[in-house]
Amino acid sequence: MPPELAPRGVDLLLRKLLYHSLLSTDDQDAIAALPFTRRRLDPGSIIIREGERCDICPILLSGFAYRHKMTGDGGRQIVALKLPGDPLDFQSLYLGRADHTVQTLTSVELAIVPNRELERLVMARPSLARAVVVDIVIEASIGREWLLNIGRRNALARLAHLICEIHHRLAISATSLVESDLPITQEQLADLLGLTPVHINRTLKELERAGAIVRNGRRIRIGDLDRLCDLADFSDLYLHAHEAADDRSVRRGG
Amino acid sequence: MPPELAPRGVDLLLRKLLYHSLLSTDDQDAIAALPFTRRRLDPGSIIIREGERCDICPILLSGFAYRHKMTGDGGRQIVALKLPGDPLDFQSLYLGRADHTVQTLTSVELAIVPNRELERLVMARPSLARAVVVDIVIEASIGREWLLNIGRRNALARLAHLICEIHHRLAISATSLVESDLPITQEQLADLLGLTPVHINRTLKELERAGAIVRNGRRIRIGDLDRLCDLADFSDLYLHAHEAADDRSVRRGG
DNA sequence: CGCAGCATTGACAGGGGTCAATTGGCGTGG
DNA sequence: CCACGCCAATTGACCCCTGTCAATGCTGCG
Numbered sequence: 001m002p003p004e005l006a007p008r009g010v011d012l013l014l015r016k017l018l019y020h021s022l023l024s025t026d027d028q029d030a031i032a033a034l035p036f037t038r039r040r041l042d043p044g045s046i047i048i049r050e051g052e053r054c055d056i057c058p059i060l061l062s063g064f065a066y067r068h069k070m071t072g073d074g075g076r077q078i079v080a081l082k083l084p085g086d087p088l089d090f091q092s093l094y095l096g097r098a099d100h101t102v103q104t105l106t107s108v109e110l111a112i113v114p115n116r117e118l119e120r121l122v123m124a125r126p127s128l129a130r131a132v133v134v135d136i137v138i139e140a141s142i143g144r145e146w147l148l149n150i151g152r153r154n155a156l157a158r159l160a161h162l163i164c165e166i167h168h169r170l171a172i173s174a175t176s177l178v179e180s181d182l183p184i185t186q187e188q189l190a191d192l193l194g195l196t197p198v199h200i201n202r203t204l205k206e207l208e209r210a211g212a213i214v215r216n217g218r219r220i221r222i223g224d225l226d227r228l229c230d231l232a233d234f235s236d237l238y239l240h241a242h243e244a245a246d247d248r249s250v251r252r253g254g
Numbered sequence: 255m256p257p258e259l260a261p262r263g264v265d266l267l268l269r270k271l272l273y274h275s276l277l278s279t280d281d282q283d284a285i286a287a288l289p290f291t292r293r294r295l296d297p298g299s300i301i302i303r304e305g306e307r308c309d310i311c312p313i314l315l316s317g318f319a320y321r322h323k324m325t326g327d328g329g330r331q332i333v334a335l336k337l338p339g340d341p342l343d344f345q346s347l348y349l350g351r352a353d354h355t356v357q358t359l360t361s362v363e364l365a366i367v368p369n370r371e372l373e374r375l376v377m378a379r380p381s382l383a384r385a386v387v388v389d390i391v392i393e394a395s396i397g398r399e400w401l402l403n404i405g406r407r408n409a410l411a412r413l414a415h416l417i418c419e420i421h422h423r424l425a426i427s428a429t430s431l432v433e434s435d436l437p438i439t440q441e442q443l444a445d446l447l448g449l450t451p452v453h454i455n456r457t458l459k460e461l462e463r464a465g466a467i468v469r470n471g472r473r474i475r476i477g478d479l480d481r482l483c484d485l486a487d488f489s490d491l492y493l494h495a496h497e498a499a500d501d502r503s504v505r506r507g508g
Numbered sequence: 509c510g511c512a513g514c515a516t517t518g519a520c521a522g523g524g525g526t527c528a529a530t531t532g533g534c535g536t537g538g
Numbered sequence: 539c540c541a542c543g544c545c546a547a548t549t550g551a552c553c554c555c556t557g558t559c560a561a562t563g564c565t566g567c568g
Binding site for chain 3: 539540541542543544545546547548549550551552553554555556557558559560561562563564565566567568
C-alpha cells in the first residue's frame with residue numbers, strides 16, 4: 001500500500017498547503033498538532049448536505065470525493081473533484097449554509113478537524129490563514145477552468161482535459177497515485193463534464209483509438225500524456241502549482 | 255442619475271461587504287478611509303491580463319465588467335460577471351499570476367486601491383480579512399452555480415437563470431439598477447452562457463414569447479420575474495445573500 | 509447620410525442526447 | 539467452484555438542440 005493510503009494524520013494537508021504556501025517549521029508543527037478524528041466512509045457517502053450548516057473541516061487522507069449540485073428536474077453536475085490531501089470544505093469556515101453537497105466517490109479515509117480548532121489556529125497564525133485562503137482561491141481557479149472546459153470545449157477535449165488535470169493534481173499531493181487507474185465510473189465522468197454516460201463511452205473509445213489513454217475492462221489510465229494534453233488544449237497555469245516557488249524567487253529578488 | 259452612478263468613494267464596496275458580513279462602525283470607518291484613485295474606462299478595456307502579476311485592487315463603482323478565459327482555438331468563456339460595488343480582484347491578494355483576464359463590459363468607473371494598503375488593513379482587522387474572504391467564497395459559489403447552469407440546463411433555462419441572477423445581485427449593491435435594461439450584447443450573453451450569438455437570439459425571442467422578458471430594440475428587461483425564475487429553476491441559496499442576517503439571528507440565539 | 513457593429517433570419521449540419529437492448533464484470537451465496 | 543444478480547459498460551438507431559454559414563436588416567453615431 002502506497003504511503004498516501006496510510007497517512008500519519010493531517011500530514012497530507014500539510015503537504016498540500018506547503019506546496020502552495022511558504023510555512024515556517026513553527027506553522028508546520030502547529031498543523032501537525034491539530035486534534036482530529038479519523039473516519040472511514042464507503043463510496044457514495046454524503047459528508048456535507050446542501051443547505052445545512054457544517055462545523056467540521058474534513059480532510060481527505062485517501063480516496064476521491066466531490067461537490068455536486070442538482071437542477072430541479074434531476075440533472076446532476078459535479079462542480080469540484082477532491083483528491084487525497086485536499087481539504088474538503090474550508091468554505092464552511094466563512095459561510096453558514098452549504099450551497100452544495102459533498103460526497104465520497106470511492107471509499108475514503110478522512111481526518112476530521114473541528115472548525116473551532118482550525119479557527120483558533122488561523123486566528124493565531126496569519127501565515128496559516130493565508131494558506132487556507134490560497135487553497136480556496138486555487139479551487140475557485142479550477143472551477144473557472146471547468147467553466148471554460150464545459151462551456152467551450154467539445155466532448156473529446158473536455159474529457160482529455162479532466163484526465164490531464166487529475167494527473168497534474170495527483171502529482172502535487174498523492175504522487176504514488178499518478179500512475180494508477182482512475183477510480184471513476186462513466187456515469188460519474190458524465191456528471192463531471194456535463195455530458196451523458198453514453199457519450200462518455202463513445203468519447204473514451206475515441207481517446208483510446210487516438211492512443212491517449214489505455215483501457216482494461218473498467219480501468220482507465222493515461223497512455224500518452226503529451227497526446228492527451230494536446231487533445232485537451234491543456235495548460236497548467238490555472239492550477240497555480242508553482243506559486244510558492246515563484247514567491248520564493250521573487251522574495252530573493254529573482 | 256441614480257446614486258450608484260456617482261458614488262462618493264469606496265462606499266459601494268462597503269455596502270457590498272456589509273451585506274454579507276457584520277462590520278463594526280470602526281471597521282466601516284477604516285474602509286472609508288482607504289486611499290484610492292478613481293479611473294474611468296471605456297467598454298472592452300482590459301483591467302487585468304492573464305498570466306501577469308497584479309498589485310492593485312480595482313473596485314467597480316459603476317458599470318459592468320467580467321472575467322474571461324479562452325481556449326487555444328479562440329473559444330471564449332466569461333467565467334464571472336461583476337456588477338457595481340463588486341471588488342474585481344481580491345484574489346490577487348493571495349495569488350501571484352492572474353489565471354484569467356478581467357475586462358470591462360460597459361464604460362465603467364473604478365476605485366483603485368493599492369494591494370499594499372488593503373493588505374495593511376486586513377492584517378490589522380481580522381473582521382475585514384474575513385469579509386474579504388467571504389466575498390471570495392461567494393464568488394466561488396456563484397461559479398459553481400454557473401457550472402450547473404452551463405453543464406445541465408438547456409439554453410432557455412440557462413439564459414433565464416442568468417437574468418434572474420443579475421436581478422438578485424443588483425438588488426444587493428445597486429438597487430437603482432434593478433429595473434433598468436441589461437447593457438449586454440447578444441454576443442456577450444453567448445460568451446457568458448457557453449452558447450452562440452445566433453442561438454442567444456433565438457432564445458431571447460422565446461423568452462419574450464413566454465412573457466418572461468420585454469425587448470425594445472437592443473434593450474432587454476425583465477417582464478415577469480416569477481415566470482423567469484420558474485423557467486430558470488432559480489433558487490437564490492447560492493448567492494448567500496442572507497448570510498449576515500442568519501448570523502445575526504444565530505448570535506442572538508434565534 | 510453613410511458606416512460599423514449588432515441583431516435577425518433561414519437553411520442546413522452535426523454533436524451530443526435519448527431510448528432500449530445486450531454484454532460483461534464482479535461480488536455474493538449456495 | 540459455479541450460478542445468480544446487480545450494476546456498469548457497450549452498442550445501435552434515431553432525433554433534436556445547438557452550431558455553422560451566410561445574407562439581410564437595423565440602429566446608433568460620427
